[in-house]
Amino acid sequence: MDWNGRGRTGVQGMKLAVVVYEGPYNHEASDSAYNFVQAALAKGHEIRGIFFYHDGVYNVTKLMEPPQDDRHIANRWSEIGAKGVDIVVCIAAAKRRGIKDEVLVSNVRISGLGQLTMMAIEADRVVTFGD
Amino acid sequence: MLHTVNKSPFMNQSLESCLRFTQSGDAILLIEDGVYGAAAGTGKSALVEEALKNHQVYVLSADLKARALTNLIEGVKVTDYAGFVDLVEQNLVHAWL
């Protein structure tokens, strides 16, 4: 099953991009973004990409260990990435905050702000979540 | 256009600013702490009541339920994440962070 758009119901051909500015748990932004992405995928939209900026870079570190009965925010994003969605952590924001490739969960990547630029240009809609 | 507001109007001017920069017919979606703006009978209800004259005002059900908000201003539409996606399909978005 192609989770990234084709072959499912909804408006065909709409590309959405999602940007997250805040870190996990402290703000609702990452949860809102996740729920939005899930709903968009369920409706058959293509997610052109998800971009983590500012403290948002903390959302996808495998170093987090939330209590068993809480959601695991990093693993949730990794599962979205496993569906073929391009998840990008801003390298400049990450370096500033001590986030490197080796601490990231799988199915996400570190890259430059050019990726955000391409999302803003190529996606039909950009939806931003933050504080 | 679709404007998303995620701040409580009691703490923050985002909703007021958003309303100052909207054009007639724009849709407004209240999410996260923004949903408090949709509560009826509060000191800030007038903002959304006024907005409803020229705009569709939506509020995200998951955020309402989490905050035990039930008494909403008449005319505000409750929607879910799928409805949020529908609004994004139809509109350019600006988030009033």
Place this chain on the structure above:
Amino acid sequence: MSEKKKIMFTVRKPPHGTIYVYEGLEVKLIMAAYDADISVVFMDDGVLALKAGQNTKELGIKGFEATYGALVDYEISQVYADRQSMEERGMTEDDLLVIGEDEDTEEPIRPQVIDSSEIAAMMAEQHNILPF
């Protein structure tokens, strides 16, 4: 690509108390190198980031007024400030920092002060809007 996509940045937060304005500026400089029609609008507390004479030396953080001074060199010349936001905060056009200079006259260029209705109309024309 047929025509350039219109991308607007909105700046609504004050400078220095948080990193948003600073890191937001980094995005604008990168995006300027791409094929997009960029504009930047300062509104609400964002207009405070446009105040001339910022000195962050004692704070020990890198400021950005000098970088703002090069916006026009980066080909970011559509820079606007919301009139009402400025008035509410006691700012006049004379308070605004310089974003570049005119190639011919060498006159300093400052952000253009416009009304909220003009900003609303510009927002509606965009391909995408990034709040920074």
